Amino acid sequence: MVTDAPERDWSAAEEEIMEATYRALLEHGYAGLSISRIAAELGKSKAAIYYHYDAKDDLLVAFLEFAVDRFEATVATETGDEPTADLEHVVEKLLPLQPDEEQRQLQAVLVGLRSQAVTNGVFREQFTRIDERLAATIRDIVERGIEEGTFRDVDPSRVAEHILATVNGAMYARATTGREGAAAATRVSIASYVDSELRRD
């Protein structure tokens, strides 16, 4: 099993390429992404990108890792010592109740990238790592809550997998259907799930 690996060190040059990739993905979507367009966002030549990444897929795999590193760093900064609020915070980060345009586009991009994982082994491995790390982030909060006595003595892995699957499913539905109410209903139901499964009365 892959566990939460230490975050990789990103050089300044790599970070700039990742930021440019992010902007290019938001602007052109996964299908319209090219090294030329990333180079245009970066304001450098394509060679500057190929120096770090052999091909578009290598760059995208690195981008996914970069995105999860960022996510974990943000969660580490923004969560505290109140497990219920921390859990709510992570769920809001993954499945915003009222996503802005950028968040919607990012979700759409991620669904496009993730569909490649059906047939592409390298993407599949990366999404395996991503889900492992997200599940670990949720599990850690649940474990902390149990230790502190805020949460009941549940199986932290089971609860973490349940929340991750629910969030992923609602995010997937939001990107691929027009059922806006469904994502909102799911957010309410996750809060209710945390209450009834985890909270001590």
Add this chain to the structure above:
Amino acid sequence: MVTDAPERDWSAAEEEIMEATYRALLEHGYAGLSISRIAAELGKSKAAIYYHYDAKDDLLVAFLEFAVDRFEATVATETGDEPTADLEHVVEKLLPLQPDEEQRQLQAVLVGLRSQAVTNGVFREQFTRIDERLAATIRDIVERGIEEGTFRDVDPSRVAEHILATVNGAMYARATTGREGAAAATRVSIASYVDSELRRD
């Protein structure tokens, strides 16, 4: 809101094309699907397909409708008057605990098709309808359970959206990651969710 529409009548010729499409999708995947390959499975000319469907996308949209009609017909036949068992049955149909090779390939095909819904309005509309109908199937069982007194007086829509999102998320993860244990853990957690949210003590 789209509600559970009556099933469409499929002519024998259409049904044969849908069956051929199913076999071609399992064999070649979404990316490798072509009218020629469907015609080969059908043992007829491409013209026989174009007589019914203008283009590959029309055929695929019809195929998705056909698949949901089949799913609902099966569920209607196989469920009875025991809401807990019926709910379990629907969940097992959507997210088999131990999927065989055909079920795995079908899930992979559906993820490929569904990713098109990010940018293609017609696919998006069809997946909206699909999720609407699946949510309605689950909601009907929950409502029946409440009326009969087996289930608590919960909000049937909220519970249905939660189960659908969880099942969709786990199915999506199964098709795009190597995390086999996660889908199994989610199945266990759904059973536990039904128990704690729905069952009267």
